[in-house]
Amino acid sequence: MMCLFHEHTFAFDNSQIGFVCPEAMSSSRIKANPQAASMYLKVVFNAEIEKEKKGDPNITKWFLIPYHQENHWILYVLDLRRGCAYIFDSAIGSNRENSAWGILCLAYQVYKFNDGICPNRATMQGLKGFHVKCAQQVGARECGYYVMKFMHEIVTLHHNTDERLDNAYTPRNAPYTDEEIDVVREQWAKFFTTEYLFT
Numbered sequence: 628m629m630c631l632f633h634e635h636t637f638a639f640d641n642s643q644i645g646f647v648c649p650e651a652m653s654s655s656r657i658k659a660n661p662q663a664a665s666m667y668l669k670v671v672f673n674a675e676i677e678k679e680k681k682g683d684p685n686i687t688k689w690f691l692i693p694y695h696q697e698n699h700w701i702l703y704v705l706d707l708r709r710g711c712a713y714i715f716d717s718a719i720g721s722n723r724e725n726s727a728w729g730i731l732c733l734a735y736q737v738y739k740f741n742d743g744i745c746p747n748r749a750t751m752q753g754l755k756g757f758h759v760k761c762a763q764q765v766g767a768r769e770c771g772y773y774v775m776k777f778m779h780e781i782v783t784l785h786h787n788t789d790e791r792l793d794n795a796y797t798p799r800n801a802p803y804t805d806e807e808i809d810v811v812r813e814q815w816a817k818f819f820t821t822e823y824l825f826t
Contacts, residue, residue: 632660635786643685643686643687643688644687644688644689644690644691644781644782644786645671645687645689645690645691646690646691647668647671647690647691647692647693647705648667648697649693649694650668651663651664651667651692651726651786652664652667652668652692652693652698652730653694653695653696654694654695654724654726654727657726657727657730658726661726661730661807665730665733666732668730668731668734669734669737669738671690672707672734672735672737672738672741672743673738673741675687675707675738675743676738676741676742676743677734679743679744680750680779681795686708687707687742688706688708689704689705689706689781689792690703690704690705690707690725691703691704691778691781692704692705692731693774693778694727695763696723696724696727697723697724697728699718699721699723700712700719700770700771700773700774701715701770701774701779702714702715702716702777702779703715703727703731704792705731705735705754706791706792707735707738707743707744707745708744708745709737709791710739710745710752710753710754710755711754711755711756711757711791711792711793712731712754712755712756712757713757713759713792713793713796713807714756714757714758714759714792715759715761715773715774715777716758716761716776717761717762717763717764717770717773717774718760718763718764718770719763728756731754732753732754735753735754736753747776757791757793759793759796759798760796760798760799761773761777761796761799762776762777762799762800762801762803763800763801763802763803764803765802766804769802769803769808772803772808772811772812773803773808775811775815776803776807776808776810776811779811780796780815781796781808811817
């Protein structure tokens with residue numbers, strides 16, 4: 628993620644895309660201490676409420692939330708103002724337990740009841756999940772690269788959209804080619820080499 632931010636700072640600055648720490652939202656962390664994960668999101672979302680109250684134009688449009696559970700990565704993209712979570716899963720159909728969804732729903736309700744801007748504030752309606760039709764991996768080990776690629780596409784191709792992300796994102800079922808995945812592999816390798824190996 629730091630690589631993506633480093634390469635595309637303009638997109639983050641201009642579109643208000645935020646990032647949630649994957650370690651804080653990992654299944655192992657949630658299972659060990661669900662209150663800590665919930666509190667982490669509460670702090671992140673309360674910062675948004677403070678921005679809203681001040682009329683700050685840089686409120687976060689989307690939060691990118693990479694999530695790892697049972698040897699599989701998926702990407703949640705949370706749109707607080709619409710009350711939507713867009714789910715990018717490169718292995719749909721797998722029956723994995725999901726510890727993150729309940730935490731996300733609870734944190735959204737806290738945001739809503741603390742006067743966060745959302746369309747359904749006066750109702751009990753919770754966070755709505757939308758599975759995005761996205762590239763599906765062929766093997767069992769590509770999921771991390773797929774999540775990196777999903778984030779790369781969102782930041783570079785969709786950062787200016789005002790539509791719901793599941794409508795703006797180009798539907799795809801075919802797996803990524805090696806060439807498409809190599810784009811994010813090479814960016815990550817370059818970033819790691821420059822920022823960490825030769826500093």
